[in-house]
Amino acid sequence: MDLDSHYRNRKVLITGGLGFLGSNLALDLAAKGAEITILDSLHHWYGGNHFNIEPISDRVRLISGDLRDVELVHEAIEGQELVFHIAAQTSHVDSMTSPLFDVEVNCRGTILLLEAMKELAPGARLVYAGTRAQIGKLDYTPVDEKHGAFPVDIYGVNKHAGELYAFVYMNAHGIPATSLRINNSYGPRHQMKHGKYGILNWFIRLAMDGGTIRIFGEGNQLRDYNHVDDVTRAFLAAGASDAAPGQVYNLGCGDPISFREMVKAIIETTGSGRYEHVPWPKEREDIEVGDYVADFSKATRELEWTPRVPFQKGLEETVAFYREHQVHYWSKQIS
The missing domain is CATH 3.90.25.10 (UDP-galactose 4-epimerase, domain 1)
Structure with missing residues (x-):
């Protein structure tokens, strides 16, 4: 698929778009001519940084606010064609010491986003930023998408719940949803x-x-360690592929x-x-x-994705x- 033409003029929302994964994705989407909205809380603990999108700041609609603010989420979501849901509480340890905050952001925040999509952008697709933490300890390696989910921390449990919420809304309300289970990632623009x-x-x-x-x-x-450029390519492929809705894909490095x-x-x-x-x-x-070693052959078969860096x-x-x-x-x- 020609991703440049697919994303040209497409209305895209990135939650957490000033952070590490979101800003790198925004830069690539801007280069492809997408119409980008970013919703980011700029919480001091997390990775939101205006410098991350400095090269494209005049081409992005930025809404500063919390994913749990219903009015702001409605403002951000209306009219969108594609949503990359990346905003999250991402600390394993903090999820254990402040479990209710993790629930608030990773569960309640995700449901509020899905409710907004149902009401204000019913035709939009969702690409969900999942995590290897959903799997927990492995029964076998490399781990494929059929492996059971046995998270060892609250973060993993709630991120897995977010993935399942997305598929419930797909089945019940017709929102095409895809989840990428992202591995350890690194690269520019991280906090x-x-x-x-x-x-x-x-x-x-x-x-x-x-x-x-x-x-x-x-x-x-x-x-496994994936460079952020490879993660960005996986997001773009998942958001464009006809095979992706309803599917989970592991990322890995090989x-x-x-x-x-x-x-x-x-x-x-x-x-x-x-x-x-x-x-x-x-x-x-x-x-x-x-x-933790991932089998990403499904992403290769269906999304034509392999790590390059x-x-x-x-x-x-x-x-x-x-x-x-x-x-x-x-x-x-x-x-």
Whole structure:
């Protein structure tokens, strides 16, 4: 499919569009000529950053506000043809310490969005940003879309609920919905204030600052890492494909590496920093799932999607981005 022509002049809403995934998607959609609306809360804990969309700020309609604000959601959704629902509470640990806030954003917020689509944009499609956290500990690897969902934290439970809500609204109200179960992603335009989510990106900051990266335990667990450009291509493919409605797709990289080797690669690429092994904190160990390697062959078959950015090349480009634009991301660390 010619994605440029598909998205030209298409009315698109991105929730969380000032954050990491959303802003990279917005930049690509703008290049294709889409009419973009962004809804973002700019919550200080999360990744919303006006600089993320600075090159296209004059071509984007920005609505600043919370996903749970019904009037703002109605304003954002009316007349849209496609919704990329990316806004979320994304910290595993915070979901355990503040579970009701996670429910408010990831469950109630998603239902309010779906209700608005039903009422004000009944013909619009939805692409939902799911997560590997929905699966939990694996019964087999690589994990395909048929694997059961056994989340180990509140975040995973509520993100899985959001996926199911989307399919309920598809079956009951005709809203075409697709879910991408996104793996560990990295790249430009991520928040660099803390390590509550997006740990690879946070480790880049620690290394660039000459700090110490802590590896819990031995760091042998295998992970897939996807560059944000590959995630963006998956969003675009899911939003355009006739095969995608009603489907779930795993994303992966095809070349998993251990957590320890990921840390070593960051230190080598930045040329600074160090690492140390420390015991697992209980709150982290309780929700650790071990190896996670995804089978993304379904996305390849149906969406013609495969990852293109090799890990080391993506890491080098990411470090170069933050070196050039550090002033816009190196705000005071928060814990």
